Amino acid sequence: MTALLPQVLINGLIVGAIYGLLGLSLTIVYGAMRVANLAHGDLVVAGSFIAFVMTTQQGQSPMLSMLVAFIGVAAIGGLIYSLALRRLQNSPEPEIASFLFFYGVSLMTGAALLFIFGADTRSVLFQFDPISFRFADVIVSHARILALAIGIAIVAGIFFVLYRTIYGKALRAAIMNREALLVVGVNIDRLSLVAFAVSFGVIGLTGVLIGLVFPAFHPFSGLEFTIIAFIVVVLGGLGHPVGAVVGGIIFGLCEQVTALYLGQSLGMIVGFLVLIVIILIKPDGLFGRASWNA
Amino acid sequence: MSGVTPARHALRQDAVSSPAVIGELRGVSAAYFGDIHVLQGLDLTFNAGRVAGIIGPNGAGKSTVLKTFFGLLRPLEGDVLLNGQSVARTPSHAMAAMGVAYLPQGRSLFLDLTVEDNLLLGCWPIRSHRRAVRSAVQRALDIFPSLHDARRQSAGSLSGGQRRFLELARALLLEPKLLLLDEPTAMIAPRFAAEVYAMIRSIANEGVAVVLVDQNIRPCVEVSDHIYVLELGRKTAEGTAQDLQTDDALRDVIAGWLEVRGG
Numbered sequence: 341m342t343a344l345l346p347q348v349l350i351n352g353l354i355v356g357a358i359y360g361l362l363g364l365s366l367t368i369v370y371g372a373m374r375v376a377n378l379a380h381g382d383l384v385v386a387g388s389f390i391a392f393v394m395t396t397q398q399g400q401s402p403m404l405s406m407l408v409a410f411i412g413v414a415a416i417g418g419l420i421y422s423l424a425l426r427r428l429q430n431s432p433e434p435e436i437a438s439f440l441f442f443y444g445v446s447l448m449t450g451a452a453l454l455f456i457f458g459a460d461t462r463s464v465l466f467q468f469d470p471i472s473f474r475f476a477d478v479i480v481s482h483a484r485i486l487a488l489a490i491g492i493a494i495v496a497g498i499f500f501v502l503y504r505t506i507y508g509k510a511l512r513a514a515i516m517n518r519e520a521l522l523v524v525g526v527n528i529d530r531l532s533l534v535a536f537a538v539s540f541g542v543i544g545l546t547g548v549l550i551g552l553v554f555p556a557f558h559p560f561s562g563l564e565f566t567i568i569a570f571i572v573v574v575l576g577g578l579g580h581p582v583g584a585v586v587g588g589i590i591f592g593l594c595e596q597v598t599a600l601y602l603g604q605s606l607g608m609i610v611g612f613l614v615l616i617v618i619i620l621i622k623p624d625g626l627f628g629r630a631s632w633n634a
Numbered sequence: 635m636s637g638v639t640p641a642r643h644a645l646r647q648d649a650v651s652s653p654a655v656i657g658e659l660r661g662v663s664a665a666y667f668g669d670i671h672v673l674q675g676l677d678l679t680f681n682a683g684r685v686a687g688i689i690g691p692n693g694a695g696k697s698t699v700l701k702t703f704f705g706l707l708r709p710l711e712g713d714v715l716l717n718g719q720s721v722a723r724t725p726s727h728a729m730a731a732m733g734v735a736y737l738p739q740g741r742s743l744f745l746d747l748t749v750e751d752n753l754l755l756g757c758w759p760i761r762s763h764r765r766a767v768r769s770a771v772q773r774a775l776d777i778f779p780s781l782h783d784a785r786r787q788s789a790g791s792l793s794g795g796q797r798r799f800l801e802l803a804r805a806l807l808l809e810p811k812l813l814l815l816d817e818p819t820a821m822i823a824p825r826f827a828a829e830v831y832a833m834i835r836s837i838a839n840e841g842v843a844v845v846l847v848d849q850n851i852r853p854c855v856e857v858s859d860h861i862y863v864l865e866l867g868r869k870t871a872e873g874t875a876q877d878l879q880t881d882d883a884l885r886d887v888i889a890g891w892l893e894v895r896g897g
């Protein structure tokens with residue numbers, strides 16, 4: 341079985357990178373807007389279904405699917421922000437209110453997917469050429485390489501925006517001191533709307549990557565991804581972007597290695613164990629609570 | 635920044651021609667909740683090149699005056715004017731671009747960002763002009779050498795006095811026409827406070843209308859050209875610094891609320 345280890349490590353890395361991306365969008369929405377997005381996984385699956393329609397049904401390329409999923413889910417995010425977010429944030433208990441609201445969005449998204457696509461499991465099918473790549477003893481599918489490359493590019497892009505542009509700096513500043521942001525002339529509402537929509541776009545795009553990496557999904561796969569995203573975020577430190585990515589990779593590796601030695605069904609459980617152990621040692625997660633340092 | 639004592643610059647009632655009016659509150663009433671009026675029919679005028687000092691006991695509404703001017707609070711009655719135009723309905727985030735800089739009471743820095751990034755965010759209204767941003771930040775760092783040395787450190791690592799200089803540097807980046815300062819020398823060492831007052835004077839001398847809310851009556855009066863005394867949201871007295879020394883009624887007012895505060 342040790343011969344399989346390199347293969348599993350690569351897969352763990354790929355899955356982990358996607359989990360990291362999953363956590364990253366969750367943590368940005370949480371960090372900048374104090375919103376716990378319980379519908380995270382369901383919107384990811386919505387992205388996967390967009391990929392299903394685009395590739396399996398329409399024969400379009402995964403790249404085009406990513407663009408469509410990004411725009412589609414970003415539009416949902418923009419709509420949610422415009423309709424509900426200000427009201428949620430002004431409520432006396434913004435965190436509870438947003439928790440319940442997004443639980444509703446989660447149920448609605450799952451139900452809508454069930455209504456449109458039925459309860460069957462679906463897959464993203466696309467004829468890649470070549471179908472896989474071989475590196476020494478390790479074989480990795482073309483789809484997974486693409487997902488990894490796009491995942492890395494998106495993560496790098498997000499970090500560039502967050503830490504190197506005035507927009508990202510303003511977003512990080514929003515969590516530090518909202519009033520001061522008004523003082524320097526930032527229209528916080530508009531900044532938040534854009535950040536929210538872009539984060540949702542990334543959620544949709546992540547769904548396409550998940551469709552490429554995992555064999556199948558169905559309308560109620562969302563909860564699992566929501567749980568993984570929350571684990572990853574807590575593992576790395578709430579609201580901490582770097583923490584989310586590192587947390588994702590740790591979780592992905594644990595899950596894949598466990599699946600190899602102990603069987604598929606134990607993968608997630610070991611992930612939880614790792615979370616519990618890390619939280620016992622470092623209650624604020626690996627990178628501590630969000631400070632969004634440069 | 636030269637350790638000049640503010641007293642030497644004080645009392646500029648020598649001007650013959652009347653200076654341009656930059657900001658005005660006309661009959662302004664404001665409230666945080668319902669109809670509990672924190673400001674009641676206030677008339678205040680802020681002139682170019684002049685320091686307008688606002689003094690008064692705790693809770694008099696001094697900070698509220700600045701918040702109302704900056705659009706953080708909507709006036710229930712009356713009007714707020716900037717260069718003769720009403721800004722009563724202008725959102726706060728638009729004020730910076732209109733030449734109004736505001737230093738709120740308490741912290742207004744982004745403590746986890748670097749000194750340089752704090753300055754960068756101060757250039758938000760001109761963010762699309764990258765060269766102008768760069769030169770504005772560079773100018774600020776030139777004026778404040780201690781900030782230049784600390785430009786890559788987080789703002790949170792600065793001392794209280796240096797933080798205040800960073801706030802001032804950021805407020806001055808876009809060369810405002812009106813500068814609203816809420817207790818700029820609170821909680822900082824006296825040596826820094828003297829520098830801040832000297833800076834306030836020289837900022838006004840450059841033509842900026844400065845509004846100075848201050849608990850420290852003596853230095854505030856010394857640096858101000860015109861003093862407003864606020865009590866319970868009303869203007870109970872006003873006059874030049876000289877009036878304050880000579881006008882018995884005005885002296886009594888201040889002595890009165892100093893006693894209240896002391897007792």
Ligand SMILES: Nc1ncnc2c1ncn2[C@@H]1O[C@H](COP(=O)(O)OP(=O)(O)O)[C@@H](O)[C@H]1O
Pocket residue numbers: 666667672690691692693694695696697698699
């Ligand atoms: N955010 C707020 N919400 C409600 N009431 C406030 C708020 N800020 C100030 N007040 C009240 O408004 C009055 C004036 O406050 P303020 O302008 O801060 O006074 P000052 O700056 O002169 O000490 C006080 O009675 C204060 O309790």
Ligand SMILES: [Mg+2]
Pocket residue numbers: 696697698739
């Ligand atoms: Mg005050």
